[in-house]
Amino acid sequence: MGRFISANVLREMAKMDKDILLEEDSVLTPSAKDLAKELGITITKGRQEIIGQSVMGQSTGQPVNHQNERQVTAGVIGAETKDADLKKTVQKILSEVLKPACENPKATHVMGKDVVIQPFLEAPPGQKVGLVDVIDARVGNMASGFMTFDHSRLPWFLNYDEVDYIIEGDFVLEVEGQVFRAVAGDVIYIPKGSEVVFSSPTFCKVFYATYPANWAEFCE
Numbered sequence: 001m002g003r004f005i006s007a008n009v010l011r012e013m014a015k016m017d018k019d020i021l022l023e024e025d026s027v028l029t030p031s032a033k034d035l036a037k038e039l040g041i042t043i044t045k046g047r048q049e050i051i052g053q054s055v056m057g058q059s060t061g062q063p064v065n066h067q068n069e070r071q072v073t074a075g076v077i078g079a080e081t082k083d084a085d086l087k088k089t090v091q092k093i094l095s096e097v098l099k100p101a102c103e104n105p106k107a108t109h110v111m112g113k114d115v116v117i118q119p120f121l122e123a124p125p126g127q128k129v130g131l132v133d134v135i136d137a138r139v140g141n142m143a144s145g146f147m148t149f150d151h152s153r154l155p156w157f158l159n160y161d162e163v164d165y166i167i168e169g170d171f172v173l174e175v176e177g178q179v180f181r182a183v184a185g186d187v188i189y190i191p192k193g194s195e196v197v198f199s200s201p202t203f204c205k206v207f208y209a210t211y212p213a214n215w216a217e218f219c220e
Contacts, residue, residue, distance in 0.1 A: 154197065
């Protein structure tokens, strides 16, 4: 699994340059993608621009955005230098691992009617996995949210501690050669550093809590 790029990490990168080149196996969190669009950041993996105004080929007969084309070209030419700068930035952030995820945590009330579970874009193709964070590092040192599995599986590596509470359905956890089968009302704890497979043979909805909230900042 590639390096996770969270919104906080992306914000630090953007302080140096809003045209960002990432390694091809890097994974952008949903909040990082939203931040990139909000700040007008152009993100390129290798030679493929994944966020920003795409350059349209002349063969389509559509106008080419030359300014964006120059940005992408410059990003490719300066890839080695920029990559070194990005690594220095990430290393600086990782050196602050002992700092709390949230400097000013505050009591927060999330209303159920406002919770909308979205498709999890990092799930394997064809797997119906939904996820939404309702508490994150902006308000607390722990994170929490909901995930659903509809006859689907999700291999994952936990760089954090996690507690899962099964709200409905049949939930299956495979970890270190063990298989846990849980139903509504059950609670499962998974320690940091575990390589797991989440799944459901039917449909299930799970509430999760993770620590620390900013775990994605420390993924290689």
